[in-house]
Amino acid sequence: MITVIIINYFSADLTQQTVQRLLLAPAPPLAIHVVDNSVCPNQQRLLQQIPDIKLWINQENAGFSKACNQVYRQTDSDWVLLLNPDAYLLGDALAQLHQFLLRTPQAAAVGPKVFWDADLRYFLPMNLAHSPWHQVDSWPKSMALRQKSVHYWQTTQAMRQQLLSGGHVLLRRSAVDAVGGLFDEQFFMYYEDEDLFLRLQRAGFDLYCLPSAQAVHVFNGCAREKTAWKFQQAAVAAEKFKAKHYPRSWHHQIRQRLHSWQEKFKRTPVNVAFTDGGVCQQVPHFAVPEQYQDNWLIEFSLSPHFAPAIGCFGQGAQATYPINAAEILPSGQHYVRIGSVERVHPQIWRWFWKNS
DSSP, X not given: OEEEEEEESSOHHHHHHHHHHHHHSOOSOEEEEEEEOSOXXXXXXXXXXXXXXXXXEOXXXXXXXXXXXXXXXXXXXXXXXXXOTTEEEOTTHHHHHHHHHHHOTTEEEEEEEEESSXXXXXEOOOOOOOOGGGGOOOHHHHHHHHHHHHHHHHOOSOEEOSOOOTTEEEEEHHHHHHTTOSOOTTXXXXXHHHHHHHHHHHTTOEEEEEEEEEEEEXXXXXXXXXXXXXXXXXXXXXXXXXXXXXXXXXXXXXHHHHHHHXXXXXXXOOOOOEEEEEEESSOOEEEOOGGGTTSEEEEEESSTXXXXXXXXXXXXXXXXXXXXXXXXXXXXXXXXXXXXXXXXOSOEEEEEEOOO
């Protein structure tokens, strides 16, 4: 038996679709639990129409961590699938994830290879652990991350990971119990999964991505109208995560080491030229330099250092976002980088997306 936990927050239509796909896919027996944090009668009515689920209705928005724990503490299956309403597993992905954990006893968790679009062209980034070093941005670091991302996107072998996403992951309950349970409820939302995976690794368990199991996760698919609030929640959670796992002294030591390293080797930041795309209200197209048209990689990011970045491999003279990007891109500064798979031109596009 696999316990499935889905937390609904103003995304009942997506929750319904995700449940339907689960019920149709080949997998071990499932007990599907949906927890509603919306505090909205309309959402409740829609969720009550979904067959074959146990519905939990909260009287307040309890947050992602607490809502997941509600189900986790009241169930006892050996396996727990965490799945976002705006994510869904493809084909027999869940069966593959389950079989992988059965034959890999040291693995505490496994996740699928994840795409942004239903056509499976746009790869979501591998999850990056947030250590104090994560805050150190540089172009050489960005290029090293690009190389790792290419390997991550193209590999067909199971890969150990530093971090997985709580939005689509299968967990071994015995491992989770061994590190104190599922989520630390001081994290209202965001970073609760990173906290769990860090605890698991420190206890000697492994995390994996299984490329043959695939999923689609629509970026910002849930409660899009609350994007600004979600960014605020992420910032609050980041500070709590750093305070819990990395004392302030660590940050001070790292700054000192970076300063000493730059002085010793006379390192200076690498300046990267930007092509300014201006303000866009329609998803722009990007001209691929001729020398890359046989085999290119385009990356999209909210960060000028592309950490993290969505990636797409292709051929031809033009690259673009998927057709539904206009519906889900947050307003703000965006960055695009195009180069061959083996190397990349250090010029990137910078443009401002303005939702109409």
